[in-house]
Amino acid sequence: MNDAPPFATRVNAQLPDWLVRELPTYNTLLPTAADRVALTNRLAARNYKEGNGGPFAALVVDPATGELISIGVNVVLSSGLSSVHAEVMALSLAQARLDAWDLGSAGGRELELVVNWRPCTMCYGALVWSGIKHLLIAGDGPECEDLTGFDEGPMPEDWKAEIERRGIRVTSGVLRDEAVAVFAEYGRAGAIVYNARGTGSHRRD
Amino acid sequence: MNDAPPFATRVNAQLPDWLVRELPTYNTLLPTAADRVALTNRLAARNYKEGNGGPFAALVVDPATGELISIGVNVVLSSGLSSVHAEVMALSLAQARLDAWDLGSAGGRELELVVNWRPCTMCYGALVWSGIKHLLIAGDGPECEDLTGFDEGPMPEDWKAEIERRGIRVTSGVLRDEAVAVFAEYGRAGAIVYNARGTGSHRRD
Numbered sequence: 541m542n543d544a545p546p547f548a549t550r551v552n553a554q555l556p557d558w559l560v561r562e563l564p565t566y567n568t569l570l571p572t573a574a575d576r577v578a579l580t581n582r583l584a585a586r587n588y589k590e591g592n593g594g595p596f597a598a599l600v601v602d603p604a605t606g607e608l609i610s611i612g613v614n615v616v617l618s619s620g621l622s623s624v625h626a627e628v629m630a631l632s633l634a635q636a637r638l639d640a641w642d643l644g645s646a647g648g649r650e651l652e653l654v655v656n657w658r659p660c661t662m663c664y665g666a667l668v669w670s671g672i673k674h675l676l677i678a679g680d681g682p683e684c685e686d687l688t689g690f691d692e693g694p695m696p697e698d699w700k701a702e703i704e705r706r707g708i709r710v711t712s713g714v715l716r717d718e719a720v721a722v723f724a725e726y727g728r729a730g731a732i733v734y735n736a737r738g739t740g741s742h743r744r745d
Numbered sequence: 746m747n748d749a750p751p752f753a754t755r756v757n758a759q760l761p762d763w764l765v766r767e768l769p770t771y772n773t774l775l776p777t778a779a780d781r782v783a784l785t786n787r788l789a790a791r792n793y794k795e796g797n798g799g800p801f802a803a804l805v806v807d808p809a810t811g812e813l814i815s816i817g818v819n820v821v822l823s824s825g826l827s828s829v830h831a832e833v834m835a836l837s838l839a840q841a842r843l844d845a846w847d848l849g850s851a852g853g854r855e856l857e858l859v860v861n862w863r864p865c866t867m868c869y870g871a872l873v874w875s876g877i878k879h880l881l882i883a884g885d886g887p888e889c890e891d892l893t894g895f896d897e898g899p900m901p902e903d904w905k906a907e908i909e910r911r912g913i914r915v916t917s918g919v920l921r922d923e924a925v926a927v928f929a930e931y932g933r934a935g936a937i938v939y940n941a942r943g944t945g946s947h948r949r950d
Contacts, residue, residue, distance in 0.1 A: 546842065547768050547815060547816065547838065547842065548815060548838040548839075548841040548842040549759055549760045549764075549765050549768070549838065550757065550758070550759040550760075550841075551756075551757070551758045551759070551829070551834065551837040551838060551841065552755065552756070552757055553755070553756045554754055554755040554756070555754045555755075559754075560754050563752050563754070610752060610753060611752065616846055617846070619846075620840055620841065620844060620845070620846045621837050621840050621841070621846055622836065622840060622846045622847065622848075622871070622874040622875045622876070623828070623833050623836065623837055623871050623874065623875075624756070628828050629756065631827065631828065632756040632826050632828055633752065633753040633754065633756060634753075635825055635826050635827060636753040636755075636756065636825065636826070637751065637752065637753040639825060640825070641821055641822070641824075641825045641826055641827045642827065643827075660870055660874075661866065661869060661870030661873065662867055662868075662869075662870025662871045662873070662874060663867075663870070664866060664867075664870065664899075665865055665866030665867025665868070665869065665870055665898045666827070666828050666867045668866065668867070668896075668898050668899070669827040669828065669865075669867060669898070670827045670828075671827070691873075691911075693870045693873050693874070694869075694873070694901040694904065694907030694908065694911075695901060696899040696900060696901050696902070697901070697902070699899065702899030703899065706896075706899075
């Protein structure tokens with residue numbers, strides 16, 4: 541055993557090819573909350589069909605101007621890494637683009653994370669460390685877990701109050717029905733549920 | 746504005762050079778819990794002095810054999826990404842090495858995540874999605890937050906029960922005093938606290 545151990549030393553994740561190809565055609569100004577959530581719903585509906593991961597997408601936006609800073613989708617399957625949910629990708633890509641691990645320090649702007657549903661436990665924590673000041677979500681009820689079979693993980697009881705206390709404002713309920721329709725379609729399609737607990741057995745019901 | 750928008754499309758993070766250089770000299774068999782936690786304490790004590798991030802380190806190990814699968818340290822500062830805490834790095838590097846986003850599917854082994862303290866909210870969630878079956882930590886009291894000024898984030902009240910219910914066993918209290926000594930030294934050194942809420946203002950006390 542004199543060989544160097546074969547430790548991995550680098551983590552790499554990237555957006556799917558289809559999204560990278562389309563990015564230059566996207567409107568980079570999304571002035572309204574509905575504009576932003578609509579894009580996450582559209583990307584979420586496509587992402588799982590392309591085989592990249594679950595039906596989830598996220599954006600980082602400057603809500604003062606509507607400028608789109610970054611786009612993320614869930615790439616757990618295509619990257620082989622369980623942590624690269626849509627929110628982690630969007631936050632990391634915004635930090636890479638702005639060269640700031642603390643997005644709260646990026647040019648005095650108060651940036652927004654937009655997601656097509658309430659973040660899971662991991663992404664909830666990732667949001668708190670990112671310097672993001674607003675969370676805009678389509679919804680936060682049990683529909684996502686019930687329709688998709690995904691487990692959101694153990695969240696604190698008063699999850700909104702906990703982050704509002706840390707300076708992150710939450711807006712929920714924008715294009716909610718459209719978001720739920722994506723989850724329903726995903727559930728009907730019987731797409732693979734890739735979280736570590738497998739399909740169904742950890743549904744809430 | 747006909748130019749392609751300058752979106753970032755790739756996320757890259759890597760272990761620090763000092764750790765990559767030393768890895769080939771490490772003992773890759775860590776048979777006891779104390780062997781494992783001792784390594785996380787040692788790496789945590791060094792990591793912040795090297796300027797990579799906070800005083801945190803994590804390992805993925807096969808507890809049945811003691812085989813070391815991956816090593817992570819907090820590289821928030823050196824990578825410029827707020828999500829690459831020690832646990833996320835160790836989990837991702839284990840997944841890259843074993844080519845399995847679900848570590849619970851990796852050769853029938855029940856792998857362990859070892860950390861020099863209780864994970865923050867984000868890493869707690871990352872653990873749940875990783876397929877890890879055991880969590881081994883030096884401790885889980887308020888000492889880490891009190892001595893370092895770091896905020897662990899909003900955790901569910903019964904955080905241990907929540908993950909035990911999901912099939913992850915928790916062992917806490919191994920080389921606890923040594924772990925606390927690292928946090929105390931960090932606190933005395935006045936090292937930068939890099940989380941998004943800044944030094945001090947979000948201490949528990």
